[in-house]
Amino acid sequence: REAAFRPDAADGAPPRLFCPRKELLDVNQPEREKWLQLYQRLWANGEPIIVRGAKTGKVPWTPDCMTRACREKNQKYGRDEAEEFMVLDCGDWTQSVMSESEFFRGYAGKVIWPAHKSSPLMLKVKDFPAQGHFRDRLKRHYIDFLEVLPFPEYTHPEAGPMNFAAVLPPEALRPDLGPKTYIAYGREEERGEGDNVTKLHLDLSDAVNVLSHVHISGGRSPGQPRIGAGNHIDLAASPSYGGAGAVWDIFRREDTGKLMRFLEDHKELFVGTHHEVDPKTQEITGVSQRPLTEFEMKHVIHDQWFMLQRRHLDILSRDYGVQPWHFEQYEDEAVFIPAGCAHQVRNLHSCTKVAVDFVSPESLPQCLKLRNDLRKMQKEDKLQVQLQMMCGADWAIRQLIRTGHITGEMMPEAELERIRQLSSSEGAGKAKAGGGKKRKVGAKRAAAGRRVRSAAREESDADEA
Numbered sequence: 001r002e003a004a005f006r007p008d009a010a011d012g013a014p015p016r017l018f019c020p021r022k023e024l025l026d027v028n029q030p031e032r033e034k035w036l037q038l039y040q041r042l043w044a045n046g047e048p049i050i051v052r053g054a055k056t057g058k059v060p061w062t063p064d065c066m067t068r069a070c071r072e073k074n075q076k077y078g079r080d081e082a083e084e085f086m087v088l089d090c091g092d093w094t095q096s097v098m099s100e101s102e103f104f105r106g107y108a109g110k111v112i113w114p115a116h117k118s119s120p121l122m123l124k125v126k127d128f129p130a131q132g133h134f135r136d137r138l139k140r141h142y143i144d145f146l147e148v149l150p151f152p153e154y155t156h157p158e159a160g161p162m163n164f165a166a167v168l169p170p171e172a173l174r175p176d177l178g179p180k181t182y183i184a185y186g187r188e189e190e191r192g193e194g195d196n197v198t199k200l201h202l203d204l205s206d207a208v209n210v211l212s213h214v215h216i217s218g219g220r221s222p223g224q225p226r227i228g229a230g231n232h233i234d235l236a237a238s239p240s241y242g243g244a245g246a247v248w249d250i251f252r253r254e255d256t257g258k259l260m261r262f263l264e265d266h267k268e269l270f271v272g273t274h275h276e277v278d279p280k281t282q283e284i285t286g287v288s289q290r291p292l293t294e295f296e297m298k299h300v301i302h303d304q305w306f307m308l309q310r311r312h313l314d315i316l317s318r319d320y321g322v323q324p325w326h327f328e329q330y331e332d333e334a335v336f337i338p339a340g341c342a343h344q345v346r347n348l349h350s351c352t353k354v355a356v357d358f359v360s361p362e363s364l365p366q367c368l369k370l371r372n373d374l375r376k377m378q379k380e381d382k383l384q385v386q387l388q389m390m391c392g393a394d395w396a397i398r399q400l401i402r403t404g405h406i407t408g409e410m411m412p413e414a415e416l417e418r419i420r421q422l423s424s425s426e427g428a429g430k431a432k433a434g435g436g437k438k439r440k441v442g443a444k445r446a447a448a449g450r451r452v453r454s455a456a457r458e459e460s461d462a463d464e465a
Contacts, residue, residue: 001050003327017325018042022053022334025150039151044362046253048325049336051150054210059144061212061352063104063183069138070129083130090122090184090197092273092289098123106185107350109217122347124184124197134179134354145179145354148210150334155208155358164359164388165205167395175382177205177357186246186347196307198345200249202256204370204383205357207337213352214245214331244328245351248335249308250343253366255322256301259342262320263300267292269312272305298377301342308344340366359388 001019018038025035042049059065070083087098103123106112112121128134135142149155154162157177161167165177184197251259263270270292277283297303308316316322324343329335337343340363359367367385374381 001327003048003325015323015325017048017050017327019050019052022051022055022148022150025051036151040362043336043338043360046338046341046366048248048250048338048341050327050329051334051336052330053332054148054150054334055212055332056144056147058147059140061141061354063107063213063352066128066138066141066181066352067100067104069140073137085125085128085130088124088126090124094273103183107183108215109350120187122185122187122197124182126180126182128181128183134181142179145210145356148334149208149356150336154206154360155356157356157358160358162360164361164364164385164392165357167392168384168388169391172387172391173384175384179354179356182353182355184347184351186349186351188348190309196344196346197246197351198343199304200301200306200308200342200344201304202301202342202370203337203339203357204374204385205359205367206339206363207355207357208334209329209337209353209355210334211245211329211331211351211353215350216243217349242328244330245349246329246345246347246353247327248329248343248345249313249324249326250337250341251322251324253338253340256340256342258320258322259316260300262316262322263306266312266315269315270306299373302373302377302379338366339363340370359383359385361392364389 001017003015003017020035023029025032029035039049055061067083083100084097085100085103086095087103088095103125106121106123112123129137131137146152146156153160156163156166157179158166165175168174182197186197268291271289272292272295274290274294292305295305297305300306313324313326328348339359364385367383368389371381371383371385
């Protein structure tokens with residue numbers, strides 16, 4: 001799929017993204033290995049990927065079906081009250097509590113336009129359901145989502161062998177990588193601040209984002225995915241983007257420095273929301289728009305202040321030679337975002353998206369770099385990428401020993417025997433439910449986890465020194 005904001009400004013042919021159909025990637029497909037190798041090559045280069053037809057058709061992903069499943073879960077435990085959402089206003093980035101029914105009326109097309117606003121509200125729920133985990137409150141949808149995930153060896157949150165986050169030991173404090181559901185309104189016409197449901201930012205890990213439902217007002221149906229070199233839409237001149245649900249701008253890792261320089265040089269072109277807060281109650285008493293030159297920033301991308309519109313992208317392309325991958329996302333499409341690629345998202349219509357983060361071997365260097373950036377900003381390393389890397393290496397060595405790919409010639413025999421015993425003890429502990437043996441295995445795994453965390457702390461202290 002072509003992915004250029006201004007095809008006329010690109011050198012040579014417009015950039016294109018790998019855009020296979022999901023059925024080509026199924027495990028039973030004879031050419032599946034070929035597509036996996038292509039994915040790995042593109043992923044190692046830090047290129048986004050779009051997978052079409054990411055659905056099973058077994059479970060509806062409409063808001064009605066999802067909210068009904070949550071209500072049934074509530075009633076099972078004797079809770080009949082309607083849920084309330086913490087809703088984010090994308091216009092001024094204030095939060096408020098809204099009833100489920102009112103929010104979804106706006107999602108379905110009812111215009112919510114307060115008298116003091118210059119345009120209708122653009123609202124977003126960042127994590128649905130509001131209470132509990134997605135996998136617990138929406139079990140059928142969770143199972144369906146796992147079946148939908150392309151390249152599960154990378155993306156499966158529990159059993160992906162190429163996902164470092166999936167090999168953390170049970171006793172480790174696991175980061176919350178999802179799946180998470182994001183539900184937000186949209187609009188085709190650009191109106192400035194408030195258009196984007198996700199401002200320009202950098203994720204600390206890889207991610208895959210599935211657009212599971214699009215609601216288009218006026219009885220229209222979502223558009224059909226655009227595919228093929230000859231099937232071009234002038235994206236800059238087509239507000240509807242052919243009936244897509246959302247539009248993405250993803251920047252190359254190599255362009256991050258130029259992008260940051262552009263943002264630093266042109267802060268006056270952007271506005272931000274200033275919140276006046278009562279010092280006693282800490283409640284917001286007033287909201288105003290001010291140039292971003294008046295705000296203090298630790299990092300122009302990590303702080304998520306900026307939203308690039310067409311005029312900004314034109315300047316960025318003309319004066320800095322930087323163009324993002326600019327492309328649309330249709331219903332039932334999964335977008336893969338490599339770690340370290342700055343990106344932003346604008347909804348064209350009301351959308352429900354489900355996303356899960358993962359940590360691939362190809363992206364480990366970027367994850368470590370981003371971790372160091374956060375440390376300089378005195379922000380917490382919630383991803384624990386060093387711990388994931390060490391646990392992943394430990395897991396891989398055990399698998400190689402178990403399958404005979406590592407022998408005493410490659411590793412001291414004493415260490416090899418110790419790992420064999422630990423692996424066999426864990427296997428016996430899993431086979432035997434309860435009992436002292438299982439407790440002993442748990443103690444060994446806990447000790448191993450403590451050793452890994454201790455090593456990570458020592459390395460962190462060494463870095464700081």
